[in-house]
Amino acid sequence: MPIELYRIDDRLIHGQVVLGWGRSLGARFIVLVDDDVAVSGWEQDLYRMALPPDIEPYFVGVAEARARLADWAADPRPGILLTGRVETMAALLAGNGDSIPGVNLGGIHHRPGRIERLPYVYLTDDELRALKALRAGGVEVTAQDVPTTAPVTLDALG
Amino acid sequence: MSDTLRGVVVCHGALAGALVDAVERITGLRGLLVPVSNADCDRGGLEERISAAIGGQPAVVFVDMPSGSCLIAALHRLRDEHGIRIVTGVNLAMLVDFVFHPGGLPGEAADRAVSAGERAIRIP
Numbered sequence: 408m409p410i411e412l413y414r415i416d417d418r419l420i421h422g423q424v425v426l427g428w429g430r431s432l433g434a435r436f437i438v439l440v441d442d443d444v445a446v447s448g449w450e451q452d453l454y455r456m457a458l459p460p461d462i463e464p465y466f467v468g469v470a471e472a473r474a475r476l477a478d479w480a481a482d483p484r485p486g487i488l489l490t491g492r493v494e495t496m497a498a499l500l501a502g503n504g505d506s507i508p509g510v511n512l513g514g515i516h517h518r519p520g521r522i523e524r525l526p527y528v529y530l531t532d533d534e535l536r537a538l539k540a541l542r543a544g545g546v547e548v549t550a551q552d553v554p555t556t557a558p559v560t561l562d563a564l565g
Numbered sequence: 566m567s568d569t570l571r572g573v574v575v576c577h578g579a580l581a582g583a584l585v586d587a588v589e590r591i592t593g594l595r596g597l598l599v600p601v602s603n604a605d606c607d608r609g610g611l612e613e614r615i616s617a618a619i620g621g622q623p624a625v626v627f628v629d630m631p632s633g634s635c636l637i638a639a640l641h642r643l644r645d646e647h648g649i650r651i652v653t654g655v656n657l658a659m660l661v662d663f664v665f666h667p668g669g670l671p672g673e674a675a676d677r678a679v680s681a682g683e684r685a686i687r688i689p
Contacts, residue, residue, distance in 0.1 A: 418637075421632075422577070453637050456636070457636075514607075516605060516606050516610065517605060517606060517610065
């Protein structure tokens with residue numbers, strides 16, 4: 408399973424991802440799925456700054472990511488796939504849920520309408536429903552900010 | 566508009582508050598540095614915190630890491646702003662130097678801060 412981690416994290420490529428998970432998994436590529444970043448060269452440059460030279464980034468929108476999932480699955484290198492939003496991950500995995508190990512909720516922070524579920528996970532009721540729908544489709548969903556903490560089940564979030 | 570530059574310190578967790586507290590204890594100079602934490606907010610929220618801390622004044626923004634969420638939020642919000650400079654790798658020595666030399670242009674202050682911070686890194 409070349410993509411070892413499917414993570415929702417609104418900070419996208421940052422320390423927890425690169426240093427925490429990236430080192431732990433030996434990641435050699437990161438797929439950032441974000442329609443805005445995919446068309447913004449300067450934002451891509453910002454995120455490249457956070458990466459060591461041995462991790463290759465891919466900046467893609469949802470449609471391209473869906474089309475290329477099989478390519479990344481065939482890549483022998485360990486990889487991480489990131490989205491910043493629950494809706495993006497849900498759209499990406501619709502119909503593909505049985506082919507991935509699970510979805511990691513890594514950092515979904517406060518904004519109006521969201522309720523605190525964990526110190527690093529805030530969700531609206533709609534977002535929680537979307538995650539439960541993913542689980543109903545066969546995707547294990549857990550919250551875990553860094554590899555050294557214990558995963559928290561979706562049921563524990565509400 | 567004041568001639569005094571504002572220093573905004575943006576760090577992970579509680580680091581910015583601790584750095585500002587330490588500078589104020591060392592120098593006795595208060596109110597020249599504003600701490601911003603990246604805790605418990607998304608990038609948009611952090612950008613709002615940084616903007617509020619700058620308050621529309623010329624400023625030097627000190628960031629802890631040369632990559633990561635604090636720098637990305639600062640660059641994302643401030644890249645088109647004039648009168649703002651960003652310095653990464655903040656340390657106590659550069660902040661102490663900054664509060665003793667709070668005037669001038671942001672670019673000059675940023676260069677000075679980098680020099681002071683680099684001089685403080687040594688094996689005694």
